[in-house]
Structures are given as C-alpha cells and as structure tokens.
Amino acid sequence: MKLGELLAKAGLAGGGDQSVTGFAIDHRKVAPGTVFGAFEGASVNGEDFIRPAIAAGAIAVVARPEARVEGALHLADVNPRRAFARLAAGFFSPVPATLVAVTGTNGKTSCVEMTRQIWRMAGERAASIGTLGVTTPDGSVSTGLTTPDIVTFLSNMSGLAREGVTHVAYEASSHGLSQYRNEGLMVSASAFTNFSRDHLDYHGTMDAYFAAKMRLFTEVVAPGSPAVIHDAGDGSEWTAKAIAEAEARGLKVLSVGEGGTFLRLVSREPGQLGQVLHIEYEGDTRKVNLPLIGAYQAANALVSAGLAMATGVAPSTVFEALTRLQPVRGRLERAALNQAGAPVYVDYAHTPDALEAAIAALRPHVAEGGKLIVVYGAGGDRDAGKRPQMGEVAARAADIAIVTDDNPRSEDPAAIRAAIMAGAGPNTREVGDRRAAIAVAVGEAGANDIVLIAGKGHEQGQIFGSGETMRIEAFDDVEVARECAGGQC
Numbered sequence: 001m002k003l004g005e006l007l008a009k010a011g012l013a014g015g016g017d018q019s020v021t022g023f024a025i026d027h028r029k030v031a032p033g034t035v036f037g038a039f040e041g042a043s044v045n046g047e048d049f050i051r052p053a054i055a056a057g058a059i060a061v062v063a064r065p066e067a068r069v070e071g072a073l074h075l076a077d078v079n080p081r082r083a084f085a086r087l088a089a090g091f092f093s094p095v096p097a098t099l100v101a102v103t104g105t106n107g108k109t110s111c112v113e114m115t116r117q118i119w120r121m122a123g124e125r126a127a128s129i130g131t132l133g134v135t136t137p138d139g140s141v142s143t144g145l146t147t148p149d150i151v152t153f154l155s156n157m158s159g160l161a162r163e164g165v166t167h168v169a170y171e172a173s174s175h176g177l178s179q180y181r182n183e184g185l186m187v188s189a190s191a192f193t194n195f196s197r198d199h200l201d202y203h204g205t206m207d208a209y210f211a212a213k214m215r216l217f218t219e220v221v222a223p224g225s226p227a228v229i230h231d232a233g234d235g236s237e238w239t240a241k242a243i244a245e246a247e248a249r250g251l252k253v254l255s256v257g258e259g260g261t262f263l264r265l266v267s268r269e270p271g272q273l274g275q276v277l278h279i280e281y282e283g284d285t286r287k288v289n290l291p292l293i294g295a296y297q298a299a300n301a302l303v304s305a306g307l308a309m310a311t312g313v314a315p316s317t318v319f320e321a322l323t324r325l326q327p328v329r330g331r332l333e334r335a336a337l338n339q340a341g342a343p344v345y346v347d348y349a350h351t352p353d354a355l356e357a358a359i360a361a362l363r364p365h366v367a368e369g370g371k372l373i374v375v376y377g378a379g380g381d382r383d384a385g386k387r388p389q390m391g392e393v394a395a396r397a398a399d400i401a402i403v404t405d406d407n408p409r410s411e412d413p414a415a416i417r418a419a420i421m422a423g424a425g426p427n428t429r430e431v432g433d434r435r436a437a438i439a440v441a442v443g444e445a446g447a448n449d450i451v452l453i454a455g456k457g458h459e460q461g462q463i464f465g466s467g468e469t470m471r472i473e474a475f476d477d478v479e480v481a482r483e484c485a486g487g488q489c
C-alpha cells in the first residue's frame, strides 16, 4: 500500500508513493518500508530512537512537530499517538465488521468473555481481546497486556478478519485509552461497567482516571452508536457522569442493572451454584436462571446482554444464552473443597471495590455459623493508595483475613503488606509467602466455612523485580488451592 493512499485515508496531510510494508512503535521492530511511531513514554522518549529507526529502513516517522527527523518523511502531529493509530488502521484492514469495546474499573474481562459467549451461542464467529489474551473460536493466545499496543491490536484485528471472525469484544483499559492503543476502528457499541479507585499511580487523580476512560465515548466509538452503561441504582456520581458524557456525544445510552431502563434488574435470588434474575425488558419481566454466583457477575451478564442486543442479537436468543454462560477463568472460580468440605474459590479481585464485590458474592453461601476467610495482597509498582483501603474492606467484609504477596515487582513485599495492614483490623494477619498463606486458610477452614483467594485469578506466575532483574516464578492459585486441599501443601 502506498504511503500517500494511507495518509489520504486517515485524513492526514502529505503524499508519497513509497510502499509501506508495516508499522512499528519500537525501533527494534523496524524493517525496510516501515512507518515508525516515536512517542514520549512513561519510561523513555521514543524520539530518541528516530535515527536508529531510519537506519533500519523506516520511510516515515510519526512524531511531534518539534522532533528531529532526517532521512525520512516527518509526519508531524501534536498528538502523534492518535495520528499513528489512524494511519495504521488504514493499513491493517479489513477488520471484523462488529467491534465492541468495554471500559470500567472492574468487569471488563468478564464482559468481553460473556459477550463473546453470547455471540457464539447466537451462531456468530466471535472473539475477545483482553487480559485473558485473544480468544477465538479456535483457541486462546496471551498478549501480556489487557489492551495490547496499537500495532499488535490492529494486526490482531485484521488477522481475526482473515480467520473469518466477524464479531470482536475488546477491553479498553484506561492505560490503553490514554495511550491511544486501540483507535482508528469503527466501534459499533461500547460499555462502561463501573468506576472506583485504581491506577492512581499512573493517572494521579480520580478525575484524570475517569477522563481517560471517557475517551472511549467521546473519541473512540462511532458517532450515535449504542453505549451500554451499568447503573447499580445506588446514585453513583460516576455512573451519572458517564451517562452525561455519552449523551453529550450523541450516543444511544442503554442503561442496565437495578437502576437501568433498557434491562432493569428487578430482583436477584442467590442459589447454590447460580442465581435467579428477574429482568424487565420492554415492559415484560423475564426470569433467567444465571449459572453464575454473585451480584457482580449478574451485573456483568446484563452489560454483556446489552452489548449483544445492541449488536443485533435477538432478545430471546440473548435471554436463553444467559442461562448457558460458562464461568470466566479465575473469576469466582470454585477451585477445590478442603478435607472438611469447605469450598475454596479463586477470584481476580485486586481493587478495594472488587474485593468487596467478591466477598459479598460468597457471603450468602457461608453456612450458618461459618466463616469467610480471605487471602489477598496488592501488586507492587501499582497504585499504593489502594492498599490500606483493601485492608479495611477485607477486615470489615470477611471474618478472617490473611494478607500475603501478589506480584511484588520491584517493591519490598513486606512494605506492601505493611501498607495493607495499616488499614486492616484485628481479624487480619500477615503470611508473606503466598503458598503458606493459602495453606493456612485452607487448613483452618471448617465444614461451614468458605475460603476466597483473591488477586491473581487466572495468573500463572508471581512477579519479582523489574526490568533486567525481573523473574516470574510459576504460581497458579487454583493449582495451589487444590494441592493444599488435598493435604499436599
């Protein structure tokens, strides 16, 4: 494809009849004919790699006007990440016709997974992209990030189209949105799950974090497209703001949940392995047996139902599909029963709000006189302010809490635990080694108790160190829970 054609497609100034062979944002991936995106990053400045990128064959460089580009076309833009995304989107085409994006603090992975499942049950060739990787009708591949970098994202999309995939649901993380990692495509519908504290190490303030998420509505999605917004009916100011932002852009707001008007959750009765939902849609109330526990999973199922309906799946097919949803890996996954018969659950809760939601999901399942025992930690090199809040939530909502390590990265694990303990109460103790902490909880749980191991969900390793010294030790909460339950810890 000629550079001039791509520029015209993206509505950018300039011409050129050189053939473009690919796109790269890392100079080490540049080959002859590549367009290089030079961005100022959180750890280094990509503009420092312009010369080596040109030496490796870059024919054009998308960079700020003040960057120095010699020996290749300088595609200058005050927002080079956005310009690069638009240009690259012209190259990586066609892409699947139906694309939906999900943002929110918690629930993105769950919603893209459930939306994919509903589409599949409706007979579509569907895929999802997010924390669990790229999941297609034929399998799953990990990408390492929730929202992959823009080149990986766009090339994945065109690869999926070549495989005949027509429907893709993807997670739009706040990091991804603020770095323009998923742009330039015609997004047919979007969703907002909820908003609470996380990632303030990166965004600084809750308002800046929220603004990053709102880019999905204000800049990424197609004008006039449907926006599914979860409304818990709790008067959340963030939900109201999200609705206002979507409406201001002219999106068609479809609110779902207890406070929803499109799909209203009238009631919810927890059962042994699932729950009965009464959902009002267009004036009729339908009873749905959802085979997943917890209010949070009901919320995510409703958002996913909204997205499926917004993209043309018949309502009756959607309601039927909800009764056949498969659990999402590492989200309230029932991993084992210990020798006394206590169930051990694994969940990916790694924010105060998620911890509260995961504990609340299990509370109705604790037998009379039983205790809920939670094992959890907080990641290193991530928002430190959430640590005491997690300590407070776990101490209040669970009966016994054990603070342990969860990806310390470059930080001192003892200091992370101390920060959590600062917010915790007398029912909380500290067992640094994660396997030992799980062994204590599983060993102590009696017949009426429930154990929740939170924070790592599907993760397969414990991350120590960073950069050159980073090492990942194999660790799977589900596997360790099973070993401990079998007395092999």
Ligand SMILES: CC(=O)N[C@H]1[C@@H](OP(=O)(O)OP(=O)(O)OC[C@H]2O[C@@H](n3ccc(=O)[nH]c3=O)[C@H](O)[C@@H]2O)O[C@H](CO)[C@@H](O)[C@@H]1O[C@H](C)C(=O)N[C@@H](C)C(=O)N[C@H](CCC(=O)O)C(=O)O
Pocket: 025, 026, 027, 028, 037, 038, 039, 040, 041, 042, 043, 044, 045, 046, 047, 049, 144, 145, 146, 147, 148, 149, 150, 173, 174, 175, 176, 179, 202
């Ligand atoms: C803070 C953050 O999000 N960093 C991500 C981001 O880095 P950045 O743009 O700031 O890049 P940088 O490393 O400073 O480098 C600047 C530029 O120079 C380029 N470069 C760099 C070195 C070199 O030798 N040559 C070169 O060309 C880089 O490719 C980059 O374009 O872009 C990089 C390339 O895409 C990512 O690998 C990197 O993810 C880091 C590893 C990371 O840990 N990210 C986490 C925090 C993250 O993004 N998490 C969200 C979380 C989700 C959630 O909880 O909701 C996610 O979406 O996964």
Ligand SMILES: Nc1ncnc2c1ncn2[C@@H]1O[C@H](COP(=O)(O)OP(=O)(O)OP(=O)(O)O)[C@@H](O)[C@H]1O
Pocket: 104, 105, 106, 107, 108, 109, 110, 111, 131, 146, 171, 173, 193, 194, 296, 297, 299, 300, 330, 331, 332, 347, 348, 349, 350, 353, 354, 355, 357, 358, 457
């Ligand atoms: N709708 C929800 N409301 C509150 N908590 C939720 C909700 N959905 C999920 N959670 C909690 O958040 C955890 C992570 O869920 P999920 O992986 O779906 O979220 P995510 O937004 O993709 O997270 P990440 O930002 O890490 O990618 C769950 O294990 C659960 O504890």
Ligand SMILES: N[C@H](CCC[C@H](N)C(=O)O)C(=O)O
Pocket: 146, 350, 378, 379, 380, 382, 406, 407, 455, 456, 459
């Ligand atoms: N067990 C994890 C969860 C991380 C979730 C991720 N999305 C992030 O914050 O980067 C940790 O804190 O390391």
Ligand SMILES: [Mg+2]
Pocket: 108, 109, 110, 130, 131, 132, 146, 171
């Ligand atoms: Mg996710």
